[in-house]
Amino acid sequence: MTTTKMTMAQSINAALRDAMTADESVLVFGEDVGALGGVFRVTDGLTETFGERRCFDTPLAESGIVGMAIGMAMNGMRPVVEMQFDAFAYPAFEQIVSHAAKMANRTRGKLRVPLVIRIPYAGGIGGVEHHCDSSEAYYAHTPGLTVLAPATNADAYGLLRAAIESPDPVIFLEPKKHYFSKEEVDLEVPVPPIGRAVVRRSGRDATLIAYGPSVPIALAAARQGAAEGRDIGVVDVRSIVPFDDETVANAVRATGRAVVVAEAPGFASVASEIAARVTERCFHYLEAPVRRVTGFDLPYPPPKLERHFLPGVNRILDAVDELQWEDA
């Protein structure tokens, strides 16, 4: 095993590069992804290496960009488009939901859309409204879309390779606050399957369920919990759709207590869906109702106030404390 220390942006860049090398039909385009390398430099150097026919800038036209990508994908190309920020993808919503998601179903598999839409998402960077949305629920609610949210640099690499190989559309949510975090990554490992969660930390007392940018927060809470005498496990969902009920339910059954952690506002959210699924599958194992620690049901707050909005270690541990402990 050879690992390299790299940032998440570099891991995603490596995934794009390797996919473009492996398959000529893979194309990368979006706003400012060419000479600039994207506003987060994720596509750095791709135009230089692969030329302007394989990685290119587009005008500001999200609906047009995604719609064109669908047309290319219907003809056997594998476009990977970048939406510059989470909320910038909303103008493309109609193309994503009404066309990309439904084409294979509508045509009984005769026209498929192997399209990846990369979206830098969620907050924690001191950004502003429209630049910090956790928009996963919009996509997860739409049959036909696969929704991935890696938390580690290795998964960012592996899951993006898997997304590009998928014959059907994938929404790829990149936790932008981790773009510049460095981790050891092994680029030689096989492409991971879509639809598998992973236990990041096992624990006997309670289980935290998280994805994307909330995984490191959940792990920090587990470490803090250990210092306070509670053995807390963490499951990284990775694949929001399809959701890995088995891994999550097994982890919860082992502890009988669960907290779902996610940045998005909690009402009608993916966190709510997870809580409901866990309850349905683990009811007789549960010692307490499943709790959710989510962002408040507010538009994303201004930078100076975002720490009050985002789920943090204390709020997570407070929720764990409320799980009807016998010794409480």
Add this chain to the structure above:
Amino acid sequence: MAVHRRLEPAAPWVELAVTQEDWDAADPELLRTMLGQLVLIRVFEEYVLELAAAGLIHGPAHSSIGQEGGAVGSVLALTSADQVNGSHRGHHQFLAKALHHVCPKGLDLGAGVPDDVRELLLRTLAEICGLDRGFSHGRGGSMHLQWKDAGAMGTNAIVGGGVPQAAGFAWADRQAGTDAVSVTYFGDGAINIGSTLETFNLAAAWSLPVCFFVENNRYAVSTSVFEATCEARLSGRGPGFGIASWKVDGMDPLAVHLAMQEAVAHMRAGRGPTLVEADTYRIQAHTNADDASRYRTEDEVRRWVPRDPLTRLRAYLVDQGALDATGDAEITAAAEEMAARLRTDMAAEVTVDPMELFEHVTVHRSGQLTEQRELLRAELAADEEVSG
């Protein structure tokens, strides 16, 4: 005092009108094919209206009667390698493209209706009725007709929804190094939608071989084009984006054909996208559920009826001696016989297995979908037990 210099857009904007000379110069076989396509599509559309009135079409049926000339005239300037997509009112767009694919050398109804044409019409009608023999096993329905082999990439229920996809087809063709072009058919409603205007810009900026074919039928449901926009000559939008644009009488299949030939030559030569505005008219109401008398007068409809493309082409051919009473009767008989057979063949249709619902959503099947599929399977088995 300020000096005003008149500026001209870089891209041309022209109106093309045919003359008697154009008619006389037209290939008689081309005109026979136009007639054959127009007759078949008309008979087909009349049958669709009949089925809709009988409640056999689920969801709206948007009739193309009166607008067939634009689709037929334009498609005959293409090959099967050229891909098209279309609008919610798209039976004629789909059928014209598919008929041209099945009969690339021409369609003369005087010789009867070929078997593969019958098969095409049956499968199209089955799709419209939501039945299994359709091109998408009935799932696409009236507003999502596709047959990739024919270069018919799908009509589309979302107004303006298919327009950017056609630019994607053109991009893929150019990347593959072919001289194929794509055509996206849409109406006066779609031209005000963002995705359409975004695509005008993308296609022009990247010089993509895509034709924006606007069927200006004057109504977006009940809203008149004159209310919806200040410049109702919709081809006027093209030059602002640097797109060469034509305006043409869409009720005249030959005029449309000549304009389309020019547009296709422009695109195949690598000179970028084109826009063709076909002035046309929706003779029927918006759908079978519409009441057109609320927003347009009988007089207005009466004024357009004589311009019907089928009537005009037939009259021309008779006038020229290219079609005599016997020939005309043969064509009518062939179309009527085809429609009668279609009625019989449709009756033999089988229904779709409900379990099929769960196929093709995505290859990444979720746990809930597996559970829901089993739920339905159990329900169907229980129903079977009760009824059996």
